[in-house]
Amino acid sequence: AQKITQTQPGMFVQEKEAVTLDCTYDTSDPSYGLFWYKQPSSGEMIFLIYQGSYDQQNATEGRYSLNFQKARKSANLVISASQLGDSAMYFCAMMRRDDKIIFGKGTRLHILP
Amino acid sequence: DTAVSQTPKYLVTQMGNDKSIKCEQNLGHDTMYWYKQDSKKFLKIMFSYNNKELIINETVPNRFSPKSPDKAHLNLHINSLELGDSAVYFCASSPSQRERTDTQYFGPGTRLTVL
Numbered sequence: 001a002q003k004i005t006q007t008q009p010g011m012f013v014q015e016k017e018a019v020t021l022d023c024t025y026d027t028s029d030p031s032y033g034l035f036w037y038k039q040p041s042s043g044e045m046i047f048l049i050y051q052g053s054y055d056q057q058n059a060t061e062g063r064y065s066l067n068f069q070k071a072r073k074s075a076n077l078v079i080s081a082s083q084l085g086d087s088a089m090y091f092c093a094m095m096r097r098d099d100k101i102i103f104g105k106g107t108r109l110h111i112l113p
Numbered sequence: 114d115t116a117v118s119q120t121p122k123y124l125v126t127q128m129g130n131d132k133s134i135k136c137e138q139n140l141g142h143d144t145m146y147w148y149k150q151d152s153k154k155f156l157k158i159m160f161s162y163n164n165k166e167l168i169i170n171e172t173v174p175n176r177f178s179p180k181s182p183d184k185a186h187l188n189l190h191i192n193s194l195e196l197g198d199s200a201v202y203f204c205a206s207s208p209s210q211r212e213r214t215d216t217q218y219f220g221p222g223t224r225l226t227v228l
Contacts, residue, residue, distance in 0.1 A: 035216065035217075037219070039154075042221070043201060043221060043222045043224070044219065044220070044221040044222060045203060045205070045219030045220075045222070046219075047216055047217070047218060047219070050216055089154060091156065093156075100158055100161075100169060100171075101146075101158065101217060102158075103155070103156040103157075105153065105154060105155050106154045106155075
């Protein structure tokens with residue numbers, strides 16, 4: 001079965017520290033896409049970063065980078081120099097062969113001043 | 114210049130009523146989606162439309178009926194609301210249904226509370 005697993009329901013990190021949010025996925029498809037979304041307390045879903053299964057390099061977008069380890073089926077999100085505004089729920093997601101996108105249960109990140 | 118917008122943002126209603134949630138995207142995307150986020154924050158896809166045509170229809174009660182008057186709009190109509198329908202409903206859009214790895218852009222969500 002295809003699924004996304006986020007094992008950290010909650011994390012507390014000191015401001016300005018780097019943080020890694022874990023995501024593992026399970027699929028037998030050779031081609032897939034991996035996403036990270038941020039959901040602040042206001043509720044909207046904000047796209048952060050995308051990694052294609054055939055991409056040779058890890059994706060980066062500003063302070064966000066995706067540590068993609070294909071053999072381990074992991075797609076961890078790394079946020080460098082965390083800020084108070086990074087406090088939110090973070091969802092890892094995967095687009096399957098049938099074009100459906102499935103989400104993990106999320107990790108709630110708290111940045112401490 | 115909101116990309117994906119939903120109305121209303123909050124909806125509180127009695128059990129048994131019929132309600133609609135509207136979604137519009139001004140990104141020129143071909144594909145639109147509806148998701149339900151339950152109280153445990155788990156997101157599940159409900160429907161997907163590509164150019165006004167239904168593509169994905171998950172196991173959703175037929176009380177839920179999506180309507181797409183044009184490719185920029187995908188409205189969700191819910192009949193005979195039940196307590197279990199209380200959730201946050203997200204609309205999303207992506208450029209193309211053919212490109213399986215297209216990024217989806219989400220609306221702000223509609224928090225539905227059924228009393």
